[in-house]
Amino acid sequence: MRTALVIGSGLIGTSAALALAARGVRVYLRDADPERARTAAALGAGTAAEPEAPVDLAVVAVPPAHLAATVAEAQRAGLARAYLDVGSVKGGPRRELTAAGGDLTSYLGTHPMSGREQSGPLAATADLFEGRPWVLTPTRETETEVLNLALELVALCRAVPVLMDADAHDRAVALVSHTPQLLSSMVAARLESADETAVRLCGQGIRDVTRIAASDPRMWIDILSANPGPVADILAEVAADLAETVSALRSLDSHDEAKRGSGALGIEDVLRRGNAGRSRVPGKHGQAPAAYETVAVLISDRPGELARIFADAGAAGVNIEDVRIEHATGQQAGHVQLMVDPAAVAVLTAALRERGWALRTQ
Structure with missing residues (x-):
């Protein structure tokens, strides 16, 4: 890869551009807001000038709702040999691209599993993806050259490639990314009107749970709008657990010894299931969790x-x-x-x- 065009100068696009530029790739930057592209260029992510010839790879880093249209437009203009996107949702945009008459042979949907609470080019770093999974969702139509260029991009960003089916990816991120964001925001929302004395008691537990609640709401509306079904399914399961937990806590508050015993068993069940689920989260370097x-x-x-x-x-x-x-x-x-x-x-x-x-x- 000698040349690349990054369309979208936000956190992910600018970080990818910084990584590519640092490793000798000639990077061109484009954004709906030219000032953002110039800001990314000033950070060393490339140039805001237009390429004079088709580049090797076009990286589309725009909100999920605009992915398919942006890829299709870039393909019609012949901007690159290969096209990929870095959106957080994969199945819907690919179906939209197909409906728009896009070329699936030169396109590959990808998703780097990395980010920050801040957004925009000023939050970008060249090492954002290092050691992080980068999902690739090739299909039977994907040309080998396109997949190879995507793998080269992942390598240049020092990420770890993971191949997945697009819809399986969307269900997975609903569980490990999108639902946690909403739950974090819901817990943090309880603090908005809390007594100041209570807020001053915040410890590490509440800080851990609410860290990602600082994320940009506009960005998350775009993401959740592109993957609402799988997220709603998981939240429905969480809601059922919440209802059972509320009932168990009410029983614990009862004067009836039998009800108190039943409530304790209900709370113990959800806590033990939580233990079991937490034990499956990969540990250091993606290895099995270790007991420290x-x-x-x-x-x-x-x-x-x-x-x-x-x-x-x-x-x-x-x-x-x-x-x-x-x-x-x-x-x-x-x-x-x-x-x-x-x-x-x-x-x-x-x-x-x-x-x-x-x-x-x-």
């Missing part, structure tokens, strides 16, 4: 403190598998939760205490 233990260290909010902890752990020969920070309310301090192999806990705690760190017992 947590060492919590009191840390002040001063420059260099995290670096000191990591250096001390390294000096003790302990690998930090994961890390989280729990900030204290109203204080310039917090706890760093270091997740390590269980066999390393004793070594790490002894080393950190020897170097003056205060540890919290888990």
Whole structure:
């Protein structure tokens, strides 16, 4: 791949352009808002000039509702040898492209499973896709050259290719991406009118659950409008669980011992099913989930403190598998939760205490 045209200078399009440009591909940028294309160009993602000849690959990075029309228009103009999109929904746009008379032989639907709460070219980074799955949905009509160019794009962005059927992909992202976004927003919405005292008690749990609720509503309306059926099906299942859980909690509040016992069993059931589902989420590097233990260290909010902890752990020969920070309310301090192999806990705690760190017992 020597040349590429990226149509759409948002987070995903600009990030892909940055990655390609950094690896020597001549990238042309186009956006319905020329200012966004110029902004992406100023960041080093390519040039906002029009290509003088057909490029090797056109990457369409526009909202799902406009994918099919944009691909069809690019094909009619002969802008590239191959065309792919990076939309979050795959089945519907492909059917729309077929209905619009588009060429499925030169087109491939893809979806990089990466993103951020922020949107727009200024949020883009060249390493956004590194190590992340990038779904490709080829069909029998897809030409080999098109698939090869898509695989080259994925490699240049240092992502991991995953081949899937388009409709299976849409059901999967409804479960692991679209539904979690709505549930996160629903929980965060409860905070809008909450008492200020309650909000000040927010800890790491509520921060984890509501992190993605900061996402751009306009972007998510576009995404959900393109995949409403599968999301509604999953939310219906969640709603059934919610109804049963509410009933179980009401029983726990009863003075009848039998009802209380029944309620406890209902709550235990949903919690255990949650345990089972969580255990299936891939662990580090996509491997099977590993059981880590947590060492919590009191840390002040001063420059260099995290670096000191990591250096001390390294000096003790302990690998930090994961890390989280729990900030204290109203204080310039917090706890760093270091997740390590269980066999390393004793070594790490002894080393950190020897170097003056205060540890919290888990």
